[in-house]
Amino acid sequence: MAARRILLGVTGGIAAYKSAELVRLLKKSGHEVRVVMTRGAEAFVTPLTFQALSGEPVRTSLLDPEAEAGMGHIELAKWADQIVIAPASADFIARLAQGMADDLLTTLCCATEAPIAVAPAMNQAMWSNARTQRNIALLESDPQVSLWGPDQGAQACGDVGPGRMLEAARLHDLVGGTASASLAGRRVVITAGPTREPIDPVRYISNHSSGKMGYALAAAARAAGAEVVLVSGPVAVAAPAGVEVRGIMTAQDMLEEAGRAVDEGCDLFIATAAVADYRPDTFAGDKIKKSNESMNLSLVRNPDTLATIAGRSDAPFTVGFAAETRDVEHYALDKLARKKLNMIVANDVSAPGLGFNSDNNAVTVFWPQGREAIGPGPKAVLAQRLIALIADQLTDKAGPAGAI
Incomplete structure (x- = not known):
């Protein structure tokens, strides 16, 4: 697997704990990883966890005076070879589908030319909701965006159905698929x-x-x-x-x-x-x-x-x-x-x-x-x-x- 620069976006949801394992696996494979967390994500996992695993500072705010003195969000957008949003909440999916740029993560997605992979994670009823599916359809029609998942099965709330985030190992393998230069020159x-x-x-x-x-x-x-x-x-x-x-x-x-x-x-x-x-x-x-x-x-x-x-x-x-x-x-x-x-x-x-x-x-x-x-x-x-x-x-x- 060719080493690449992976920007991991973590949004609010219980599946955020899986993202810590994803960082560990990506680093083990030789990738550079930087993490951007939304405010909701911080309610489930602390930035210190991702900083320790990635070896890089974790960004959480678009309006960080120190980082933005050098237009940090544009630098991050250009740095990334691949953006992975895992977990991607229903709220984040809605904002991404509408092209909003009201926090650091959505702004990065608007500013980057890198491929964006979205790993949905939500309750099965939220996933099946017509408005969510309308937003999913918009993302599926976007050639820059790939949907990775969701999986089906038991959920933290006790429901069973589609909406589970793919396991960290599966996401790691998918990053390897997109990052591979195996067809370079073909x-x-x-x-x-x-x-x-x-x-x-x-x-x-x-x-x-x-x-x-x-x-x-x-x-x-x-x-x-x-x-x-x-x-x-x-x-x-x-x-x-x-x-x-x-x-x-x-x-x-x-x-x-x-x-x-x-x-x-x-x-x-x-x-x-x-x-x-x-x-x-x-x-x-x-x-x-x-x-x-x-x-x-x-x-x-x-x-x-x-x-x-x-x-x-x-x-x-x-x-x-x-x-x-x-x-x-x-x-x-x-x-x-x-x-x-x-x-x-x-x-x-x-x-x-x-x-x-x-x-x-x-x-x-x-x-x-x-x-x-x-x-x-x-x-x-x-x-x-x-x-x-x-x-x-x-x-x-x-x-x-x-x-x-």
């Missing part, structure tokens, strides 16, 4: 979202893909040091910072644009897009009128972008996705072998609350030498682990960056 091409196959100027054939998994992987690959090109169908997801997005509409567009991106240089190709298998045989130049009780559409097969890229003589390390509704492992392993992929990520899209149009997912990754189940959890969290796993396999196959 060029990554990712496909995401659905395609639309036009029937007439008004109607088209498509699917339920939201693009969220592909966009999360693009953000994770960029955080891991890669140059990333995202070839995307029509989605309502904000482009990740530092990622080049190339918009397409049809399966044929996807094939051509992905091919161009690979021709320009590609070490790793990840195909998360849900490309339509078939398209209408003919396109009606005018809107088809509703004149009969039934209408027949003749469909023809679309080109296979994933198989085409994987079948090239200069094929990059290629990762496919398999969205299935039954016999997930069987179909995934068949696709892995048939399309000559290096890895495949399979998920059951019939599972309630996971997959298409959801912020959460659960997947199993297969490659010739092994497999790993990841999740269920937020797609942003899964993306961090997937990129770390792919990077490990890519290094084993191709050697250091530039060896391909």
Whole structure:
């Protein structure tokens, strides 16, 4: 794990005691850690605890005359390679989502260009509240912000449900995923979202893909040091910072644009897009009128972008996705072998609350030498682990960056 400068923000909540262990683990891994505490956090853990563990002074106030004589909050914002808010209370999440800067921690988040990871911690009813979820949706649409958690289980108040902060060891591993320079020097091409196959100027054939998994992987690959090109169908997801997005509409567009991106240089190709298998045989130049009780559409097969890229003589390390509704492992392993992929990520899209149009997912990754189940959890969290796993396999196959 590459050592980095981690700014840990601690907000008010009983889970703040876990943050002390997180500091210890981060320091043990060689990271530099500085801690910023809100007033609420001081009611649960003292600044002296974090000072002793981090070896650095703890900041608690935006209006600290000594620190702010040198514009300390701007210095901290520029210092950080990664900001982690753990625990992140419902109050802090609301203020962050609205772009407020009314204390030191929110001001730092407004002033930094570093990625911000938020580890929610609150009562299950507070987490499920519609206003909290509205704020969460705002953060999920922010390419600078990643949500780590929450977990489910027993809570300090006696309730059981979602809202627990992830354990310190898990947060430590996630910091390692975002901090890794394991894709430094690599060029990554990712496909995401659905395609639309036009029937007439008004109607088209498509699917339920939201693009969220592909966009999360693009953000994770960029955080891991890669140059990333995202070839995307029509989605309502904000482009990740530092990622080049190339918009397409049809399966044929996807094939051509992905091919161009690979021709320009590609070490790793990840195909998360849900490309339509078939398209209408003919396109009606005018809107088809509703004149009969039934209408027949003749469909023809679309080109296979994933198989085409994987079948090239200069094929990059290629990762496919398999969205299935039954016999997930069987179909995934068949696709892995048939399309000559290096890895495949399979998920059951019939599972309630996971997959298409959801912020959460659960997947199993297969490659010739092994497999790993990841999740269920937020797609942003899964993306961090997937990129770390792919990077490990890519290094084993191709050697250091530039060896391909």
